[in-house]
Amino acid sequence: MNLNARIPSGPIEQRWDKARFDLKLVNPANKRKYNVIVVGSGLAGGSAAATLGELGYNVKCFCFQDSPRRAHSIAAQGGINAAKNYQNDGDSVYRLFYDTVKGGDFRARESNVYRLAQVSVSIIDQCVAQGVPFAREYGGLLSNRSFGGAQVSRTFYARGQTGQQLLLGAYQALERQIDAGKVKMLPRTEMLDLIVIDGKARGIVARNLVTGRIDVHMADAVVLATGGYGNVFYLSTNAKGSNTTAIWRAYKRGAAFGNPCYTQIHPTCIPQSGDYQSKLTLMSESLRNDGRIWVPLKKGDTRSADQIPESERDYYLERMYPSFGNLSPRDIASRAAKRVCDEGRGVGPTGLGVYLDFSDAIRRLGQKTIAERYGNLFEIYERITGEDPYTVPMRIYPAVHYTMGGLWVDYHLMSTIPGLFVLGEANFSDHGANRLGASALMQGLSDGYFVIPYTLGNYLASEKFAKVDESHPEAVAALAQTQSLTKQLLAIKGKRTVSSFHRELGKLMWDFCGMARNAQGLEQAAGKIAGLREEFWKNVNVAGEAGDLNQSLESAGRVADFLELGELMCHDARVREESCGGHFREEYQTPDGEAQRNDEQFAHVAAWEYQGPNQKPVRHQEELQFEYVKPVQRSYK
C-alpha cells in the first residue's frame, strides 16, 4: 500500500502556495465535462458541492436526511477558530498551527495543519460575505471568545448556534448552485458502496430511502464528506443518523483507515439518566469560559451544591492545571472528570457527574450578560434536566463527541484509492490524537471551500478517464452485492432488534475502548464484538420491506458496519502501546496520571488495509515528521 502523503517541499509557510502553483488546472470550458459525486452535505460536503458547482463542474450531491440543511454540522454550538488576531492578543497563523499540533498531542501531519491555519482567515471572510450573523461588538466589528487549549481569543461565534449558521451559509450557497443547475441534489439517498474501476473511484451505489430503489451513479471522482463514527458507542453527542457506512464500505474497497482508535470524549455533556436514553447532549465547551468546574472535596458528599461551602469544594481543573484551568483541552478535562468520579466524588443520582457552576460569573457579569452568551444552552439544559442553571449548577459528564480517525488521506485529501477524496471529520488528517474546540468547523469548511477545489482539479487534469457507464461489470457487481445484502438483512427475522445489538456494542466500546483502555480489556472486547457480530447476522429482526421507506433497514445496515468497525478500533487501540490525546492506555501514564507518549515507536499514523471478511487487516505506517513543532510532553499546568 502506497502511503505517499505528497507533501510539498520547502518552508512550511510556502508549501500551500507552492502546491497551488504546481497543481494542474482544468480549463474553464472543460470543467463542465467532468462529473463529480459529493456524498454528505454538512460543512465539508455542502461547501465542497457548492464551490465545485460555482467552478463549473457537474456535481451530484447526496445526503440521507430530507434536506442538506440538516447535516449534523448544524449541532455544533461553540464556534470556529481563525487566526485573524482581531483581538491583538498575540495570535498568528503560526500560533494556531502550533496550538493545533500540540493540542493533537503530536500525532497530526504538520503540513496539513499549517494549511488549515492559513486558510482559516479566508473562511471567516467567506462566511461573513454570505450573511452569516456572527456575534458583533457595539462598534460593529466581529466578536471573539476563547476556547480550550488556547490562550488567545480566536473563536468566532453566532450565539450558541455557530454550526447552524455556518451550515446554513453553505446550504444557501449549495441551493444557489442547485437553482443554477450545476448541482443535482439527491436527498434521502444513502451511499451503500463505492465503485472502483481500473483502480480508480468511479461511482457509488446508493439507495433511495423513500422508494427503496438501489441505483448506480457514475462519475469521474467521488468526494466523501460523511462525518464521524462516534455512534459506534451507541450513546454519543452525534445525531442519530450519523454513521460510518460510506467510509466503511470505501475501506472495504481498498481505502486505508487511519487511526481508527482516536476518539474524542467531550468533557461537558449532560449525564445519562436511564437505559432508554437514545443520545447524549453536549453543552458547548464555550461554557467553560465562565463556568467553574468542581466536585465536593469529600467522598460521597450528598449535600446539594448550595449547601457545600467554598472551603469544601475542589475546583480540580484550576488546581491541577493553573495556567489553563477550566479551559484545559478536552482530553485532559475529560480524564480529570473521570478520575474525580472514580474517586467517589462525583455528583448527581448516578455519581457520574461534576458541577459546572456559573454563580461567580453571574455575580461578576450579571445574569443578562450570561444569558446573552449562553442563553440557548441554558435553555437546552433546563429542558432536558428540568433544572435551572441560573440558580443550580449544571451537572456534566464526558461523552463521545468526535472521531479524529477516519479514512487516510494525503495532502490533496485523496485516499489510497485514486479519485476518492475524503473531507471533514470523515478523514483522519488534521487533529492528531485530540481535536481542539472550534476546530472541527474550521476543518470542514477549509477542506470544502478552499482545498478540494484545487486538488480535485489537479486530479481531473492529470488523469485520463475511460468512458464507463452503469453497465460496467464492476458497477453491475457492486449493485448486485448491495441488493443481496439488503435481502439478507430482511430475511434473518430473528429475535433481537437492531438497537439492542447497537446498545450492546456501544457498552462494550465505552467500557473497554472509551476514556481509559488497557491491553487485556481491548483483546476481550474485540473477541466479544466478533461474537456479537456473528449473533447479529443470525438473530437480528429487521422489520418492513426492501421497497419502502424503512428506517429499521437503514439502521440495520449502519449497525452491521459499526459491528465491524468496533473491532478494528479495538485492534488499533491495542497495538498503539502508548497514550496520546484521546487515546489513553492505562499501562502508559506518567506518575501524575498524564498521557505518556512513545515518540520513538509511535510517532506515526496507523493506516489499516482491509483483507477480506473476518481476515485480520494489515497495519501500515506513515511516519510523521516534526520539523517545526518539537514534540514535548504536553503541559497545561
Next chain:
Amino acid sequence: MNLTLHVWRQKDVATPGKMVRYDAPNVNEHMSFLEMLDVVNEGLILRGEEPIAFEHDCREGICGSCGFMINGIAHGGFKNTTVCQLHMRHFADGDEVYIEPWRATAFPVMKDLIVDRSAFDRIIASGGYVSVSTGSAPDGNALPIRKQDSDLAMDAAACIGCGACVASCPNAAAALFTGAKISHLAHLPQGQPERKERSLRMVRQMNAELFGNCTNIGECEATCPKGIPIEVIASMNGDFLAASWQERPPVEIAGAG
C-alpha cells in the same frame, strides 16, 4: 406512567392512512417524547409489526428533522421546544395522546409521521442566499454592522426549517419560514444588492408550492420552536410590496446602440 397513544399510520403517499391505538406502558418521566416512541417501536418490532416511522436526527432541537402534532398542537405546544426536547414529565399517567403528521397540501405525507418538506428547499433555492462565490469575499471586518441589526438578523436566522409554522397555520402558509430568511438577509448589508429580487422570487416560489396566504392569525409564532417573531412576515410583505412597485420587465438583450 402508562399512556395510550393514537398514532397516524400511513404506508406511503398513495395509500390512505388511519389512526391506530397503541399502549405505552411504564413510561419514565425523564424520557424524551421520541425516546418514548423508540420504546413503543421496539415492542412493535418484536411483535412482528412495522415500527412507527418518524423523522429525527440530532435530538437536541437544532436540525429541524423532527416534528409532528401532539394533541393537535405542533411540537406539543411547549414554548421554544421541539418534540425531541419535549420530556415526558409534562404528561400524566393515563393520558391519551394523539400524534399526527404535519398536514398541508405542500407537505405530502410520505409515511406515518414523515412528510415531504422539500418545498422549503426550493423556496431557499429561489433566492434565499447572497450570491458570493467562494474566494471573492473582502475581509470580515471590512464592513462594520450595527450590533442591533446583526442581532435582529440572527433572531430570524435561527429558523430550523421544521415546518411547524405551516402545520399550525389554518391556511398552511409558509410566511414565517420565508419571511425569516428574507428578514435575516434584509437586516444585513450583504443582503442589500439582491434584496428586491430575493423577495419577489421567494414569495412567488412560496405561492407556486401551494402554501396558503398569511392572514395574520399568529399560530406560527406561537408554536415556532425557535421563537421566530411574526415581524418577519411584515418585513417580507414590505420588501415584496416595494419590489413589486419597482419591478420592470427584464431588459431584452441590448444590441449595439
